[in-house]
Amino acid sequence: MNLQEVIDNNLAKTANGKVADYIPALGQVAPKQLGVALYNLDQNELEQAGDANVRFAIESISKVIVFLYAVKQLGLDEVTKHVGARQTGFPFNSILNLEIERAQHPLNPFINAGAIEVTSLIKPLADRQPFEQIIMFAREICHDPQITLNNEIFESEDRTGDTDRSLAYYLKANGIMQGDVTVSLTTYFKQCSMMVTAVSLANLGAVLANNGVKPWDQDRLISSRAATYAKSLMMTTGLYNESGTYSSIIGIPTKSGVGGGLMSAVPNRVGVGIFSPPLDQAGNSVAGLGALGDLSTDLKLDIFRY
Amino acid sequence: MNLQEVIDNNLAKTANGKVADYIPALGQVAPKQLGVALYNLDQNELEQAGDANVRFAIESISKVIVFLYAVKQLGLDEVTKHVGARQTGFPFNSILNLEIERAQHPLNPFINAGAIEVTSLIKPLADRQPFEQIIMFAREICHDPQITLNNEIFESEDRTGDTDRSLAYYLKANGIMQGDVTVSLTTYFKQCSMMVTAVSLANLGAVLANNGVKPWDQDRLISSRAATYAKSLMMTTGLYNESGTYSSIIGIPTKSGVGGGLMSAVPNRVGVGIFSPPLDQAGNSVAGLGALGDLSTDLKLDIFRY
């Protein structure tokens, strides 16, 4: 099955999901789109098919990038003082899980509370605000200098982001967040509004798969330990509260975003980027997961089997 | 680092945990014990060191065996109608997670509620009660004909198992459990009271690592799909509510039991069995996890890296 066949086999599934519409700019995205990009480490080359060059909002996949950047800046030991690595059965935006656990820190960096906490850790440098640092790092790790901020999406996220504000003030009230709430949220909403493509995400996945070394120029960007840690988190908590479910049937470390993106990394094999906007109930791309499942079977990518 | 060095490097950590003492028969186990067994698929041989032949109660690791047996008897599709594969951040014996989720089935087969549900699915055969079927299967998959029921432990588990009774009646009350509560619980308490060794568990891990084929005689015992599914569950929910944490730092699909056992499976590489009674707060063997971490590093077993 080549990539075009994967597209053909799954495009119709876009009818089974619903494009995120909590902000107008996302709701207007054409639903019947599917793009797949695959970075193969063996041959060191990237294949693509379908809508793999269409730009879309990265949304929650930015949580991986910002986590990696925070670890690069502060070290894994420091970051993990502020956020755990525990799986959670609750929705990504749950406050309840914090209150029940009487947690001293958010359960993991891929739920909103944890991601906001990680963003708040990034310090301004002499000449660059946190978001500037983040977008520069995103361009590098995605091998995509054209990643830009979509201001319309950012402003919508900011305007409607009251659940995130509620989470952030909860963190602040409980002494978990040190940084300024408004500043941290602004950075967080901006990081969610970066525009990427399936190709960008395949590159990101390839760096993770390649244990932190960019395969296109053989330079190390992040530590092997950080890359390993991130792939584990993607497996145990990357697909919202259905992470365990997809782990057991697809078996590929993957992070999703409500913009319709999926980013996967199979250690030492491939990085995958997928784009298809309609989402299932848990917030994951329907046709995208179909495509990923096909790739897993066809290329023997399930890490619990191969 | 050979296995004896792993033992030497971690034995002192037994002082950092606490032997389970909710029943007398467990509380009397000598704490300063550590045994490691490693079944290497490449060389098709089993190494062992330390207390690898000491018998101990399998406890929660039986959840893997019974899940596999239920799948063998009923098929994965049928079993997954009754129990999910979702990660959960709650303790293994939480009722709360059922009530909050208003779940139609337990989140996964490795929390107590899910395990009891799976046990209740196993049907008596003409000549064999469920537990007889289970112990025969356990002997086969562990390559250990000497696995027997410890009656003292079974009776203690049965006598003190009120939390499990509470969970089982909750399942019954909500129409989730079809079988008889008392019969199912008796079977469940018996399965927890089977006596195994680190060697038995290494053999079990080796079957999973070998995708369902027993490496010692090359016969397929369970389907590759069931083996893959089980390894994924071990990764996302095998170490109680710290599963995500250990996934991110050790990276090996593992199931623990409060008897001090750990059973791991690295796909196509090795099966591991470990025994060391003192437990951490989450209920996992302290020195056992130390030993597993050393093996992961030394043999390059982290599946998110290698």
Next chain:
Amino acid sequence: MNLQEVIDNNLAKTANGKVADYIPALGQVAPKQLGVALYNLDQNELEQAGDANVRFAIESISKVIVFLYAVKQLGLDEVTKHVGARQTGFPFNSILNLEIERAQHPLNPFINAGAIEVTSLIKPLADRQPFEQIIMFAREICHDPQITLNNEIFESEDRTGDTDRSLAYYLKANGIMQGDVTVSLTTYFKQCSMMVTAVSLANLGAVLANNGVKPWDQDRLISSRAATYAKSLMMTTGLYNESGTYSSIIGIPTKSGVGGGLMSAVPNRVGVGIFSPPLDQAGNSVAGLGALGDLSTDLKLDIFRY
């Protein structure tokens, strides 16, 4: 408005509720019934209208009787060591509230967990089992020697009472319940299956309203302190998780049961018994609450106003 007018004004509301049908014996009760009985302490006489002499299952209203009997036998100080007096916003059969609160005892004696705990406190006497003691006390406090156990209902309650079994084992597992679970539950299911009338309940209410002295013979049956305590509980937690709602619009200490009964006590004024089977979503009699609201307005019974 005389009592017949109250009946006429509310009988049609029976169409707005649903008769409890979790057990067949309850589901077969004719829905279009409404009976009201009012024991007036001023004139020391009891009025009645409609179906005030129809027998029905007391269900949760027995929680008041058994609480009073336990206090009589053991003293209020002893009983309140085992069960609190806290309001709760959760459903009566919630386990979650126990687990969240990590409570050392059930929140109050009118949720199922608390009621089962109170029942478990009652000790067998030389010649009488707990239930025999309870039914004799019920006959006395209700001034109704014809209260008997409905065996069909008891057996149904026992057969379907898995949620209560789950709660009881939770209490046992957490060291809260001292007594035997099965014995306590049998007593509990029997107490719920006593057959009363609106007249019996008006008498019970009158003893509470009269601060523990039976108005029909002027003998003290329970302490004034116990009567006061019970009326407070009826106000803060007597109508399941809508207790506060009805407190604010009716203002009369009241306990309901899913058999369709309501029992109220207005201090020094009246006792009220009502019977009408169809229930609202929270489990309270719809037409019964309509009738009680009319009585409150008409006789100026709201204790927050008069």
Next chain:
Amino acid sequence: MNLQEVIDNNLAKTANGKVADYIPALGQVAPKQLGVALYNLDQNELEQAGDANVRFAIESISKVIVFLYAVKQLGLDEVTKHVGARQTGFPFNSILNLEIERAQHPLNPFINAGAIEVTSLIKPLADRQPFEQIIMFAREICHDPQITLNNEIFESEDRTGDTDRSLAYYLKANGIMQGDVTVSLTTYFKQCSMMVTAVSLANLGAVLANNGVKPWDQDRLISSRAATYAKSLMMTTGLYNESGTYSSIIGIPTKSGVGGGLMSAVPNRVGVGIFSPPLDQAGNSVAGLGALGDLSTDLKLDIFRY
């Protein structure tokens, strides 16, 4: 027992509590203070003893005033569309109760989420902002023209009020709050920072006890229905999550505040205001509740008995 004896009997209990210190201005209050004021409707006169004229921050007792004012401005039917009257077993600042209940509105107006919601309903009038309206109403219902805003406390509340911000944004995110979050919170923090005395609170209690008519000038200020409703709420949810407990042993509708105030209303009998800063674990004045218990016994005020 005259009021001075009540003071003498309870002053030493100030040693058993802890002055609120989440903001410096509260933490600096001298702990060994106890003031009691009693407005007797029969004799239409106010007695006082001890520190009854010391000014302190009204804190949560303002929730009663603002609820009454909102009802006066919008009607009870409109207000109760936005906030329930349900008791809750959770702490006053719990978010969890909102998420578990998947509530369409906060459970009641005396938990923080409900109080903030009520505050947000108050509309600016041509010439007066909500807080100006509130403080004018407070002066009138407390018969105390000297009630002023304590700016230091307001600023501290505002600076540290992140839990309230978290709650408010949760309400906003879920479409429950219509008003502006920041504006509503500013008003809310100001209302909590009004400075009252035990005498002011006894007057407020007297208006409630007198069913909405100010006893000092016989003018009706609020409807009888609103007064009744408020007294019920004070009983079922006025003393945080120990409301039921104190209802059962004191039996007087009461609202507390962490400034050390208690405000009680016994229908048609008395209004009570108490001030004593040290609080118990639930946030209620220790010596204040001691004094209120003495008054209840001595003056026969328990509404479930007399």
